Structure formats: C-alpha cells, structure tokens
Amino acid sequence: MGLVSAMVLADAGIDVEVFERNATVMEDLRASTFHPPTLDMLAPYGISDVLVESGLKARFTQQRDRRKGLIAEFDLARLEGSTAYPFRLQCEQWKLNLELVKKLEQYPHAKVRFGCAVEAAGQDDTGVTLKVRTLDGLEEVRGDxxxxxxxxxxxxRRSLGIEFEGYTYPERFLVVSTEFPFEDQFENLSWVNYISDPEEWCVMLKVPSLWRVLFPTAEQESDERVLSDEFIEARLQGLLPRPERYEVVHRTLYKVHQRVASRFRLGRVMLAGDAAHINNPLGGMGMNGGVHDAFNLTAKLIDVIEGRAPDSLLDQYERQRRTVAIEYINANTARNKQLIEERDEAVRDRIHAELRATAADPQASMAYIRKTSMFDALERARSIA
Incomplete structure (x- = not known):
C-alpha cells in the first residue's frame, strides 16, 4: 500500500519517494474487490469515481452451494446513507495503482521510481537508510x-528481523479467468459468489471483461498438472458442463497464508498491507485492509511530522491495525474458508440454515453486511486508544 500512503502524504505537502521493483505498474489479476469504506477513503482524492467508471457495481453478494443452488443473498444497497458507495466494486487493483501513479505525478515533491529493488533497510536515531538496486547499481537512500x-x-520486514507469525495452507489456490458468460447460465447469478461444496468449493467473481473462478487444489498435485489445459478444462466442466471447451484467458496458481507480523512499528519503520498481514482471499479483505492500514498510518504520521503529536502516536497505529488484522481480517477469512469447505452434511445444513435466517432478518442481515464490508473492523480500530 505504498502508493496509497505516498499519495496521502504528498497531498499533505510532505516529500515522499516510492521504490518499485517492477519496471511499470503490473497488470496482474489478483485483488479485484473494493469494499464501500475503502471507496469512501479514496473518494476525496478523486480516485473512487474513476474506478467506479471502469468497474462493476456488485449490489448483491451470494452464498451458493454446488448442489443446492442459491442459499442466501445480501443486498448492499441497504448501506445507503452510511456510505457514498453502497455496493462492492469489482475492479482490478492494478487500475487503482495506475490512478495513484498519475496522482503522484501531479506533486513536485513526490517521486515514484520504477525498476528500483529494495535490498536492505536499516535505521538510527536520525533516520532510515535503504539500499536500492537500480540499473546503474546499488544506491543508498536516506529518509526520516x-x-x-x-x-x-x-x-x-526481514531486514528488521520482524517475525511473520501464522501458517500456510497445504493446498494452493488456482484462479482461472474466462470470457464465458456464466451469468447467462446460472439463474440470478450475482457478480460475487461464494459456492460451498464438500468436494470442491469455489468462488466466482465478475470483473468488467472476465469471470474469475477460484478453485482449491490438492496438496499432492504438481503445479504443471494443475495449470495444464486438461486439468483446468475438467474443473470448469465440473462447474458448468457444456459441449464446447472453455476459452481460458488467464490462469495463476499461488500459495495462501494466514500470517500477521509480530510488529507493525519498529522505531522509524512501519509495515502496512501484505508486508504486515496476509490472508486467504475469501471475503476480499486483503487489499482493502491494506488501504485501511495506509490511511490510518498516514494520518498519524502527518501529525507527527508536522509537530502536532508525539512520535509515540505511531504506536497506536500498531495497536489498532495489528488488532484488526488478527481479530477481523485473519479470523474472518479463515472462518470463511472453513465454512465453504465444510464436509459434514449436518454441519453444512446448519450453516445454510443460519445463512438463510440471517438474510431474512433485516437487523441480522445489516449486521452481516457491515461485518463483511469491513465497517465493523474500522470501528474496532477506532475504539483502541
């Protein structure tokens, strides 16, 4: 979340420099869901409406079952009045990054340096030092x-010796992207669907030009087999049988972790986003949580730099955001995976009954929507002194 942090700091008149290993903004297909409060945070900087124009408004999220179909549907329009964006926005994260780079180019005191890989970080009483690898060799950079x-x-994080506590799932996640219009085949399909199954659960998400389907993979399967045309075709045919083969636009396979750094702040160095906490993607809380980190941290850092608050205010960032990472982001995403992959039929029936009851009850439904949209996590952070 370096670009978000840099934008907020630069907008406050603070000199910033961003170091990016890649030569340009990478157009990868990982994070693609923006929750309402995230859009509220980005809106004052003229970014949210640009993203909305290029994304899909997902008013509904659905809990489905492969055998039983639709289990429960939740309407985010019920958030009207508490947010300017009462929907999930389905939009690739790289589009946010592009807008942030454009925004930073408007500030003469902000610099984004591509092709600069940070190889080490250190600090002393007066500032921080980075060793950065560029095309011209190794460079040393100082900052406050x-x-x-x-x-x-x-x-x-590794340079400072901060532990990254947690675990890695034995299975990997396979994400397959296709232009096939699943919405024409599944009745009342929303743009965000969590599909439970005791044998092979999956997640179906729509972005503007593609459907993205996430499958778990068996631990013993090789990467080559999982990524093969035959294997992927079989997974998609298992989801929706059809006489024709599916056209796959993109495929990716990655390990999934539930980890939180033991420290979010050490002296003059703070961690944010995936450097501070990572989790499985069930719920779309990773990228959003990183944006929330950035806004929480930069607000405090601005006050410290401008002399309105003592340096100790930065400890509150760690207390607030690390607590949320553990209690909300990691806990909820881990539970989401546990529920969607449940094998015991009696337990599955109970889960489905609870979801139906929650969706049918206005008060319970609103509580569910606020929790899954991360409003509760933000409230929890604000409650920590």
Whole structure:
C-alpha cells in the first residue's frame, strides 16, 4: 500500500519517494474487490469515481452451494446513507495503482521510481537508510521515516528481523479467468459468489471483461498438472458442463497464508498491507485492509511530522491495525474458508440454515453486511486508544 500512503502524504505537502521493483505498474489479476469504506477513503482524492467508471457495481453478494443452488443473498444497497458507495466494486487493483501513479505525478515533491529493488533497510536515531538496486547499481537512500509496503516477502520486514507469525495452507489456490458468460447460465447469478461444496468449493467473481473462478487444489498435485489445459478444462466442466471447451484467458496458481507480523512499528519503520498481514482471499479483505492500514498510518504520521503529536502516536497505529488484522481480517477469512469447505452434511445444513435466517432478518442481515464490508473492523480500530 505504498502508493496509497505516498499519495496521502504528498497531498499533505510532505516529500515522499516510492521504490518499485517492477519496471511499470503490473497488470496482474489478483485483488479485484473494493469494499464501500475503502471507496469512501479514496473518494476525496478523486480516485473512487474513476474506478467506479471502469468497474462493476456488485449490489448483491451470494452464498451458493454446488448442489443446492442459491442459499442466501445480501443486498448492499441497504448501506445507503452510511456510505457514498453502497455496493462492492469489482475492479482490478492494478487500475487503482495506475490512478495513484498519475496522482503522484501531479506533486513536485513526490517521486515514484520504477525498476528500483529494495535490498536492505536499516535505521538510527536520525533516520532510515535503504539500499536500492537500480540499473546503474546499488544506491543508498536516506529518509526520516519508512513505510514497508513491499508485500508478503517484505525485504523491509526481514531486514528488521520482524517475525511473520501464522501458517500456510497445504493446498494452493488456482484462479482461472474466462470470457464465458456464466451469468447467462446460472439463474440470478450475482457478480460475487461464494459456492460451498464438500468436494470442491469455489468462488466466482465478475470483473468488467472476465469471470474469475477460484478453485482449491490438492496438496499432492504438481503445479504443471494443475495449470495444464486438461486439468483446468475438467474443473470448469465440473462447474458448468457444456459441449464446447472453455476459452481460458488467464490462469495463476499461488500459495495462501494466514500470517500477521509480530510488529507493525519498529522505531522509524512501519509495515502496512501484505508486508504486515496476509490472508486467504475469501471475503476480499486483503487489499482493502491494506488501504485501511495506509490511511490510518498516514494520518498519524502527518501529525507527527508536522509537530502536532508525539512520535509515540505511531504506536497506536500498531495497536489498532495489528488488532484488526488478527481479530477481523485473519479470523474472518479463515472462518470463511472453513465454512465453504465444510464436509459434514449436518454441519453444512446448519450453516445454510443460519445463512438463510440471517438474510431474512433485516437487523441480522445489516449486521452481516457491515461485518463483511469491513465497517465493523474500522470501528474496532477506532475504539483502541
């Protein structure tokens, strides 16, 4: 979440420099869901409406079952009045990154340096030091503070010796993207669907030009087999049999973790986003939680830099966001996976009955929507002194 942090700091008049390993913004197909409060945060900077124009408004989310069909549907339009964006926005994260780079180009005191890989980070009483690998060789850079938002394999986190506590799932997640119009084949299919099954659960998400289907894979299957045309075709045919073969536009396979850094702040260095916490994608809380980290942290950092608050205010960032990462983001995504893959039929029946009852009860439904849209997590963070 380095670009989000840089934008907020630059908008406050603070000099910022961003180091990006890749040569340009990567158009990858991982995160694709923006929750309402995330859009509310980005809106004052002119970014949310741009994203809405290029994304899909998912008013409904659905809990489905492969054998039983639709179990429960939740209408985010019920959030009207508490947010300017009462829907999930289905839009690829790289589009956000492109807008952030454009925004940063407008600030003369902000710099985004592509093709710069951070190889080490250190600090002393007066500032932080980065060793950065560029095309011209190794360069040393100094700054007052450092936000390590360099992903799950964070060099910054490892340089400081901060533990990344948690576990890795034995199975990997396979994401297959296709232009096939599933909405024409499944009755009343929403743009966001969590589909339970004791043998092979899946998630179906629509982005503007593609359907993305996420499948778990068996631990013993090789990467080559899982990514093969035959294997992927069989998975898609199992989801929706058809005489023709599916045209696959993109495929990716990755390991999934539930981990939280033991520290979010160490001296002049703070961690945010995947460098601080990672989780499975069931619920779309990873990227959104990272954006929430960035806004929480930068608000405090601005007050410290401008002399309105003591340096100790940054400890509150760790207390607030680390608590939320553990209690809400990691806990809820882990539970989402547990529920969707449940094998015991009696337990599955109970889960489905509870979901139907929740959807049918206005008060319970609103509580469910607020929790899954991450409003509750933000409230919890604000409650921590």
């Amino acid at each position: 503070y450092l936000i390590g938002a360099d992903g799950a394999w964070s060099t910054v």
